[in-house]
Amino acid sequence: MRIPVLEIFGPTIQGEGAVIGKKTVFIRTAGCDYQCSWCDSAFTWDGTGKDDIRLMTAVEIIDELKEIGLENFQHVTISGGNPALLKQLGELVDSLKNLQMKIGLETQGTVWQAWMLRIDDLTISPKPPSSGMNTDFEKLDGLVESLTKRIGEGHVSLKVVIFDEGDLAYAKRVHQKYPTVPFYLQVGNDDLTVDDDEQLSIKLLKKLDWLVSKVIIDPEFNQVRVLPQLHALLWGNKKGV
Amino acid sequence: MRIPVLEIFGPTIQGEGAVIGKKTVFIRTAGCDYQCSWCDSAFTWDGTGKDDIRLMTAVEIIDELKEIGLENFQHVTISGGNPALLKQLGELVDSLKNLQMKIGLETQGTVWQAWMLRIDDLTISPKPPSSGMNTDFEKLDGLVESLTKRIGEGHVSLKVVIFDEGDLAYAKRVHQKYPTVPFYLQVGNDDLTVDDDEQLSIKLLKKLDWLVSKVIIDPEFNQVRVLPQLHALLWGNKKGV
Ligand code: SF4
Ligand code: SF4
Numbered sequence: 381m382r383i384p385v386l387e388i389f390g391p392t393i394q395g396e397g398a399v400i401g402k403k404t405v406f407i408r409t410a411g412c413d414y415q416c417s418w419c420d421s422a423f424t425w426d427g428t429g430k431d432d433i434r435l436m437t438a439v440e441i442i443d444e445l446k447e448i449g450l451e452n453f454q455h456v457t458i459s460g461g462n463p464a465l466l467k468q469l470g471e472l473v474d475s476l477k478n479l480q481m482k483i484g485l486e487t488q489g490t491v492w493q494a495w496m497l498r499i500d501d502l503t504i505s506p507k508p509p510s511s512g513m514n515t516d517f518e519k520l521d522g523l524v525e526s527l528t529k530r531i532g533e534g535h536v537s538l539k540v541v542i543f544d545e546g547d548l549a550y551a552k553r554v555h556q557k558y559p560t561v562p563f564y565l566q567v568g569n570d571d572l573t574v575d576d577d578e579q580l581s582i583k584l585l586k587k588l589d590w591l592v593s594k595v596i597i598d599p600e601f602n603q604v605r606v607l608p609q610l611h612a613l614l615w616g617n618k619k620g621v
Numbered sequence: 622m623r624i625p626v627l628e629i630f631g632p633t634i635q636g637e638g639a640v641i642g643k644k645t646v647f648i649r650t651a652g653c654d655y656q657c658s659w660c661d662s663a664f665t666w667d668g669t670g671k672d673d674i675r676l677m678t679a680v681e682i683i684d685e686l687k688e689i690g691l692e693n694f695q696h697v698t699i700s701g702g703n704p705a706l707l708k709q710l711g712e713l714v715d716s717l718k719n720l721q722m723k724i725g726l727e728t729q730g731t732v733w734q735a736w737m738l739r740i741d742d743l744t745i746s747p748k749p750p751s752s753g754m755n756t757d758f759e760k761l762d763g764l765v766e767s768l769t770k771r772i773g774e775g776h777v778s779l780k781v782v783i784f785d786e787g788d789l790a791y792a793k794r795v796h797q798k799y800p801t802v803p804f805y806l807q808v809g810n811d812d813l814t815v816d817d818d819e820q821l822s823i824k825l826l827k828k829l830d831w832l833v834s835k836v837i838i839d840p841e842f843n844q845v846r847v848l849p850q851l852h853a854l855l856w857g858n859k860k861g862v
Contacts, residue, residue: 390837391837392833393833393837399846400641400846400848401847401848402846403842403843403847451840452837452838452840452843453843454843564642581823581826582819585822588851588855589855589856592633592634596631596632602644602693602695603695604644605634605640605641606634606642607641607642607851608854610848610849613829613854614830
């Protein structure tokens with residue numbers, strides 16, 4: 381089965397989460413079962429990117445990575461949308477493994493796929509109230525439990541994007557449910573149209589400052605890590621960098 | 622033996638390196654065997670902080686941490702100066718361990734101490750040519766070898782601060798010598814006097830952009846991670862935050 385691909389770009393650096401700063405190539409798949417109010421990749425599911433979707437085989441994707449030059453990177457990040465919707469990613473995961481690539485993947489945690497066990501850096505990013513979505517905690521429990529039991533230490537992390545106090549309360553609940561899973565709080569970017577990069581950077585840094593100020597006074601957050609999105613700080617809302 | 626302490630502050634977040642974003646309390650010790658041209662904590666060794674040095678026992682330091690509130694953090698970072706000059710840190714390290722604290726420590730790698738084996742996040746940060754210092758690679762070899770062999774995976778990392786092309790060439794050499802040790806490239810801040818935080822942030826982000834652009838085209842840097850200093854982005858050159 382073919383994979384709906386919206387973008388392949390890089391090498392660039394991973395801007396967020398557990399492997400922040402790592403050189404990687406992004407493969408962005410189309411389609412999502414959520415519609416978060418502040419989604420920064422809504423073009424993967426709202427129809428606006430429809431004409432850019434290519435239905436590719438794993439072999440075609442690997443060919444495109446070869447054109448980038450396999451010697452130029454050792455890490456590939458599969459993002460979306462929600463790539464966990466795609467059962468057929470298993471073949472791509474295997475092909476990447478055969479090339480000695482490390483693989484990162486992010487999903488909001490609604491769907492389980494067997495190939496997840498072969499991901500090196502798997503980020504589960506359940507969506508807080510400001511997204512407008514409701515978390516099915518039963519499904520999330522199942523996913524987190526299977527993964528942490530079977531994939532091994534250091535390969536799974538949780539990440540919650542924070543826009544407001546309600547999101548922080550939600551994040552605390554998630555962190556308390558899975559206290560041993562590495563937990564990242566990420567500054568939300570709700571200004572997806574501004575094209576003055578410097579102005580956006582300053583705004584995002586102010587939000588980071590706010591988030592840090594909340595975390596450092598709260599003993600429940602002693603173990604979390606607070607991070608910005610480096611790509612947003614560096615390149616604003618540009619796509620494909 | 623007492624420990625020369627210059628600052629105890631936090632909780633705040635660790636702004637750099639392997640545990641970037643983690644809540645921590647800093648203990649800054651006085652004294653360094655280097656005099657880096659761009660040292661951002663020169664007050665620890667150039668005499669300007671002399672009157673602020675307190676000679677403290679491990680017990681007194683722990684008492685001060687208790688005043689901050691031990692329930693408010695689970696990570697302590699010992700920085701300098703070069704804390705590795707202080708054999709007497711062993712007692713403090715043990716006391717922190719007894720309190721279930723995780724311990725981070727940064728040193729440029731000139732001196733070995735037995736207590737290093739009990740550090741959870743040890744960053745060795747050899748100094749590139751722009752610092753004006755010369756690396757004794759024989760000593761560094763010995764330190765990296767002992768540590769990586771004995772302290773176990775995931776507890777040691779290397780970090781090089783980058784100001785220019787010469788520093789990048791140096792970093793590459795260090796990375797090639799110890800290819801299995803997690804390696805971080807950090808944007809250098811050579812503007813230690815500017816007090817316009819926003820202006821400094823924009824400047825540092827431009828440097829990060831430059832560093833990223835160098836790393837992503839160089840296959841020798843496939844495994845490194847590129848990071849800014851979050852505290853400099855957030856709070857500029859202020860001390861004690
Ligand atoms: S889950 Fe992710 S891709 Fe899907 S709508 Fe939400 S933010 Fe966008
Ligand atoms: S080794 Fe560190 S503390 Fe010592 S002079 Fe250099 S930058 Fe400053």
